[in-house]
Amino acid sequence: MTYKNLDQSTAFAAVSALAPADIRTTLDPERFASCSIPAGGGLTYSYAAMPVVKSHIDALQSLSDDQEVIAKYTALLSGEIMNTGEKRLVLHHLLRGRVPGASETVMADGEEKGAFYAAELEKTRAFAAQVRDGRITGSTGKTFRTVVQIGIGGSDLGPRALYLALKDWALGEGIQRLEARFISNVDPDDAADVLDGLDMERTLFILVSKSGTTQETLTNRDLVIQAMHKKKITGLNPAKHMVAVTSKTSPLATSKNVLASFFFDDYIGGRYSSSSAVGGVVLSLAFGHETFARFLEGAHQADAKALEKDVTKNAALLDALIGVYLRNVLNCPVTAVLPYSQALSRFPAHLQQLDMESNGKSVNRDGVPVSYKTGPVVFGEPGTNGQHSFYQLLHQGTDIIPLQFIGFSRSQAGQDIVTDGSTSQQKLNANLSAQIVAFARGKDDGNPNKRFAGGRWSSLLHGERLTPESLGALLAHYENKVMFQGFLWNINSFDQEGVQLGKVLAGKVLAGSQGDPVLAACAKMLS
Amino acid sequence: MTYKNLDQSTAFAAVSALAPADIRTTLDPERFASCSIPAGGGLTYSYAAMPVVKSHIDALQSLSDDQEVIAKYTALLSGEIMNTGEKRLVLHHLLRGRVPGASETVMADGEEKGAFYAAELEKTRAFAAQVRDGRITGSTGKTFRTVVQIGIGGSDLGPRALYLALKDWALGEGIQRLEARFISNVDPDDAADVLDGLDMERTLFILVSKSGTTQETLTNRDLVIQAMHKKKITGLNPAKHMVAVTSKTSPLATSKNVLASFFFDDYIGGRYSSSSAVGGVVLSLAFGHETFARFLEGAHQADAKALEKDVTKNAALLDALIGVYLRNVLNCPVTAVLPYSQALSRFPAHLQQLDMESNGKSVNRDGVPVSYKTGPVVFGEPGTNGQHSFYQLLHQGTDIIPLQFIGFSRSQAGQDIVTDGSTSQQKLNANLSAQIVAFARGKDDGNPNKRFAGGRWSSLLHGERLTPESLGALLAHYENKVMFQGFLWNINSFDQEGVQLGKVLAGKVLAGSQGDPVLAACAKMLS
Known part of the structure; x- marks a missing residue:
């Protein structure tokens, strides 16, 4: 296995020579069937409206082979040190299970890591069950109704996005839910806002910091404890309302001021930690452990599919390759993520961290400056909201912004209404397909203000419904896409x-x- | 007054010839004092860390003069048809008062528009007072505790951002607050989530649609009415729980199914409508009319300051000019808005619409294609959150993203704590100033992974505290910046x-x- 920069790959030179396909003419009905790849968890990735035809796919296959991305993925799964800068393993896939083809055991710090993660998952399950059925109560004997996660960055964005993504699903399924809230910012107004009106006797706080030293998180913990004392409630003991999610070696790990501790380690980067106790504790408390287990299963399915060498059968890999073509050949510095699902309102913010923190690098994995562009800017808001906002620039602005749509056939809560002959969900999806076609084909018009150039590229990740499984696959799809792009650029996506x-x-x-x-x-x- | 494209201005040719100043060396202590401009509402705009020195300022002054931007602003204020595509006046400034130098009267549709807006504002005041003191109750006789705005795009993003921006301020001031929530997306899960657990007897809905025909908004209204009927509460009458904010000519204006109607018109674009009843009704209900009046006063101060021809005394104008330099000379396609204030968590989403919908255009005001770049992509999240997320790319990515910081000396709620010798607010602001300097100067290091090139440009809008006045000025600053950029690019920022x-x-x-x-x-x- 060799590591070389993108511009040292002769396969990349071939990719660079290819002009984009003109989707105004290539987009025909057949492409929607032929340009589809199962992505795990019931999701399908469609690249019908991307500017690639067979010649591009063949060249991207050669690039993938030349950069040995699947071999590198397998090495990562097997415990090779892929975070070269910090000399660490990269093990977030293992949180979801063992991907076939990877090592049966991954040893580090004197323990088998698969067993360690499984044990922590079991601790999470048992604890969440006891809180949810009332065996564990607050210090004044009342059952917990609200959980508040205190964390920042990866300890906040991913878990928050996932919680919001499953709220209406739980409503639709009739699953009992503990309300979850989040305090992240060191700005004291963040905590003030979350704590305003909170019933402290029924609230459990989850303190999340791998190092146990994150300034924002410790400061917010102290603000919370101060607020609890100010309530002057007899018997209210903050230590009985707080758990920690941290590493075994952190100062928090042995704190006597928490009810319980759940561990992850240096091989789980913050932005990749939603599958660990960082996401697991809050999601298991909010929705029950079964929901979190289903989320992990969906992610695991996506991880397994990402092993496929044929790029037309590997959604995350082809998404990554097309992204490199857009970034390094078609010179697109920005990409938009546009979920047609209100439940995914904060998923773009998670992706912003995942992608920009992972691949916003100027040196390769050995610390040598690269001479090509790496990670793009990622932004997005849910549709149809975005249509009434920044889509004007996407349609008629002076730059082409490649688009990544996400959509589902059915709603989560199932509370719908027929107006003007269609349900809200049908209107939502009619807008989504209309946008894909409008961006691709454009439209001429006698009035230049109403002229659309078209040729604006998009992909679509779609599924039957946003469930724990499809959400897990969605998260893992993007993690794996970002990882593959890191391999293609020969950078370290993990520091x-x-x-x-x-x-x-x-x-x-x-x-x-x-x-x-x-x-x-x-x-x-x-x- | 003449309208010409940016590239037809000889003054722009002079701007184009200027290389950026190297802020790694130009950034000295004196610049923080000399590069500061009052922006209204107690705000100050600092361009100390932007790559401009006297030669740039002089060239930008000439560009401003050559494109006659102040004359165009005055023409707009006086009722000239500046929305050329739709042949409409542009009157959002008039909602905040008459800017000196503009016409005393602005006639359209057979009425004086200043008087019309003032009368609607008075209606809003009177209605909000009656709801807040309990003279107007729900249909079952209970006082209202929650207001839910149903609207999308400009009827959602601005009002939502402003409500969130004032919540903790109201908490700090001890101002009685009605909780506000928002339904925007046609995705039925959006309404399902907001309606879950809502006390319908105590909820007032605000239906916002200028045309009265917005599909998302009417569909969500019907979902709300269906949900009310499903409650089977004796005497509950949806019509007594709903008000409309619309135009006088819309089908909603004469609806018998609303308690009251508040009007705005075609001269107030959706993304500029927060100062009208679109923002006024919900903010006056939530915080009282006095708060909204103070917000308008802050905006009006910014509008008045924007009349200044000297670019070193006009914050919005210089911000616009530097933005054009960054976009058209230094070729930056993206800019980030980074408020160090959790209260401004959704303000970047509002700016995204304001900027990208206004200036994401490829034809000039006469419909002729332009040959230069117009509006950039705008994105952002609050600091310090962003520091733990996408700042990696901002510091060490392969593109330079110009940054727009926002910060305040004091918190809103005033609930703070001293840890490690400093308050949370001090920590927040220490991070903000540290970032400005880190981005500007960079840092060399023996380890290439820890090397920072620096030369990453930023501006700062700062004030004593985020209050209704400073919030109004902040909103107006960006509206005026976007307007000035539209004049410089010779595009129509209003369709x-x-x-x-x-x-x-x-x-x-x-x-x-x-x-x-x-x-x-x-x-x-x-x-």
Whole structure:
């Protein structure tokens, strides 16, 4: 197995030579059938409206083979050190189960990691069951009704997006739900807003920090404890209302001020941690462990499908390859994620972290600067909302923004109404298919203001309904896409050194900015 | 007054010839004082960390003069038809008061528009007061506790962002608050989620649609009425729980199924409508009319300051000019908005619509294609959250993304705690100033993974505290910036023809996609 930069691959030179297919003419009914790949969890990936035909697919297959991406994926699954900068294994797939073809055992820190993750999952299951059936209560004897996750970055965005994604599904299924809320920002108004009106006796806080030292999270914990004391409720004991999700070696791991601790480790990056206790504790408490287990199963299905070498049968891989073609050949610096599902309202924010933090790099896995573009900017909002907002620029702006649509045949809650001969869900999906076609084909018009150039590319991930399984597959699809792109670019998608300098300088400001007049002058504006 | 394309301006040729200043060396303590402009409502705009020095400012001043942007602003204020495509006046400033130098009267549709808007504002005030003090109750005699706005696009994003922006301020001030919620998406799960657990007897719905025909909004109204009937509460009458915000000529205006109607008109674009009854009714109900009046006053201050011809004294204008320099000379296709204030969590989503829908255009105001780039992609999330997410790419990615920071000295709710020698608010602002300096200066390091190139440009809008006044000024600052950029690009920032094609095709899908096999095949995937 060799690691080489994208521009050292002769297969990439062949990809670079290909002009985009003109989807205004190539998009025919047959393509919707032939350009579809099962992605796990009941999801299907469609690239019908992407500017690629057989010549592109063949060249992308050669690129995939030349960069040995499947071999690298298998190495990662088997416990090779793929986070080269931090010299760490990358094991988030193992949280979902063992992918066939990978090692049966992955040893690190003197333990078999598959067994370790399975044991923590079992702890989560048992704890959630006891809270949900009232065996574990708050310090004043009342059952818990609300859980509040305190965490930031990967300890917030993924779990929050997943919770929101399953809320209406639980409503539709009649699953008893504990309300979940989230405190992330060090801005004290974040905690003030979440805590306002909260019944502290019935609230369980989940403190999430791998290192156990995250400034925002510890500060918010202290704000919460202060707020509990201010209530002056007899018998209310904060330690009985708090659990920790952390690493075994963190200061939190042995804290006496928590009811229970759940562990993950250095091989689970923050943005990849939703499948660990970081997402598992809050989701199992909110919806029951069975729901979380189904989510993991959907993700595992996507992981297994990602092993396929034939790019026309591997949704995450082809999505990654087309993304590289868009970024490095067609020079698109931005991509939009547009879920036609209100439940996915915060999923683009999770993807923003996943993609931009993983692949927003300028050096390769060995620390040598690369001479090509890496990760794009990712943004998005749910449709149809976005249609009434920024779609104007997507249709008629001066840049082409490749689009990633997500859609489902059925709603989650199933509370619908027929107006003007169609249900809301039918209207939603009519808009989604209309947009795909409108972006692709455009439309001429005598009035230049009403002219649409078309040729605006999109993909679609679709399924029957947003369930725990399809949500798991959706999450894993993007994780694997991002991983494959990292392999293609020959970068390390698993560290985040770019966030360190700000932390260091913030500490300097808090210490008075001595010896740094620029920092002092900047801080003075906000004092 | 002449209208000409950006590339027909000789002043722009001079701007184009200027290389960016190297902020790694130009950023000195003195710049933080000298590069500051009052922006109204107590806000200050700082461009210290932007790549512009005196030569740039002089060239941008010439460009502003050459494109006659202040004269165009004054013409707009005075009622000239500035929305050329739709042949409409553009009057959102008038909602906030008369800007000195503009006409004393603006006549349209046989009425004086200033008086019309003032009268609607007074209606809003009187209605909100009666709801808040219990003179107007629900149909079963109970006082209203919750208001739910049903609207999409400009009827949703702006009002929602503003409500969230003032929630913690009201908490800090001890202002009695009616809870506000929002239903926007035609996805039936959006309404299902908002309606779940709602006390219908105490809920007032605000139906917002200028045309009175918006599909999403009417469908959601019907879903709400269906949900009310399903409650089978004796005496519960949906018509007594609903008000309309619409135009006088819309079908909703004369509906007997609403308690009251509040009007705005065709001269208030959706994305500019937060200062009208679209934002006024919900904000006055939630926080009292006095709060909304203070918001309008802050916006009016910003509008007045935007009249200044000297670009070093006009924050919105200089922000616009620097933006054009970044977009058309330094070729930046994206810009990030990063508020260090959790209260502004949805403000970037509002700006996304405001900017991308206004300036995402490829033809000039006369319908002739332009040969230069117009509006950029706008995205953002609050800090410090973003630091733990996509900042990696901003620091070390292969593209430079210009940054727009927003920050305040004090928190809103005032519920803070000292840990490790500083308050949360101090930590928040230490991070903000640290980021500005880190992005600007970068840092060398022996480890290439820890190397920061620096030279990443940012601006800062800052104030003492996020209050109704500063929020109004913040909103108006960006509205005016977008307007000025439209003048510079010679485009019409006030229409949105790019959203029409999708609507037409969605109707076709709902009618069976006859005669369009591509549309039919696309729709079939989601059936």
